[in-house]
Amino acid sequence: MDDLDEMLSQQQQYYRERARDYDAWINNYLLPAEKKFEELVNSSPLTGDILEMACGSGYWTERISRVAHHVTALDGSQEMLDIVDGRQLPNVSTAQADLFNWNPPTQWDGIFFANWLAHVPDARFEQFWRTVSAALLPTGTVVIMDVAPAEKFIEEEVVDDSSLPIARRRLKDGRRFDIVKKYWEPEELLDRISPLGFTGKATPVGQEAGRGFVWYELE
Ligand code: SAM
Numbered sequence: 001m002d003d004l005d006e007m008l009s010q011q012q013q014y015y016r017e018r019a020r021d022y023d024a025w026i027n028n029y030l031l032p033a034e035k036k037f038e039e040l041v042n043s044s045p046l047t048g049d050i051l052e053m054a055c056g057s058g059y060w061t062e063r064i065s066r067v068a069h070h071v072t073a074l075d076g077s078q079e080m081l082d083i084v085d086g087r088q089l090p091n092v093s094t095a096q097a098d099l100f101n102w103n104p105p106t107q108w109d110g111i112f113f114a115n116w117l118a119h120v121p122d123a124r125f126e127q128f129w130r131t132v133s134a135a136l137l138p139t140g141t142v143v144i145m146d147v148a149p150a151e152k153f154i155e156e157e158v159v160d161d162s163s164l165p166i167a168r169r170r171l172k173d174g175r176r177f178d179i180v181k182k183y184w185e186p187e188e189l190l191d192r193i194s195p196l197g198f199t200g201k202a203t204p205v206g207q208e209a210g211r212g213f214v215w216y217e218l219e
Pocket of ligand 1: 008011012015016026053054055056057058059060074075076077080097098099114115116119
């Protein structure tokens with residue numbers, strides 16, 4: 001296992017360990033933009049069979065399941081998926097998958113991921129987008145929610161090496177984990193994914209509350 005594999009495995013462990021507290025945290029974290037997010041989900045193209053990558057505790061899964069025909073929700077952490085399963089959403093199925101080592105078994109009408117792309121290191125970026133392409137029907141769309149640099153205030157410690165930006169996170173018991181955290185400027189991200197075959201628009205969300213969320217709709 002090289003250093004990057006080791007960090008990505010730490011990243012998975014960090015979220016497994018955090019699963020129990022995560023749902024309350026994400027609800028509170030996204031609260032200032034909750035209404036806007038609801039509008040965006042409701043008017044999004046996430047209506048058919050949808051793949052959600054890195055679903056976490058299901059904050060988005062629940063909202064998307066109200067407009068989608070079916071949601072397949074993947075995450076690396078079984079602890080997170082147990083929370084999603086506990087929501088008992090009739091049109092949602094869950095599966096554990098390491099998204100850096102996952103081959104799509106089928107193709108979906110739409111793909112969604114939130115607060116995930118920031119955790120994809122540059123060295124795995126193109127491979128990740130190849131996986132997204134392979135999982136998407138030719139007519140499909142990709143919707144992303146992620147964070148711009150205005151959200152950096154949530155980090156206690158940032159190691160800003162441009163090739164591998166890292167955030168140092170601490171669990172309640174004091175254990176520390178280094179995770180990949182890239183705060184994309186929307187234009188920078190759109191420029192980076194255009195040669196990989198994805199174009200679209202970015203909508204800033206939460207600016208009036210001093211927040212840096214971004215909603216992307218791509219095709
Ligand atoms: N999308 C959810 C949300 O917005 O609340 C969760 C986002 S959370 C910041 C990142 C998620 O990525 C965690 O649920 C974690 O378990 C998952 N994760 C981390 N590494 C992963 C990997 N290699 N494969 C799949 N999921 C992974």
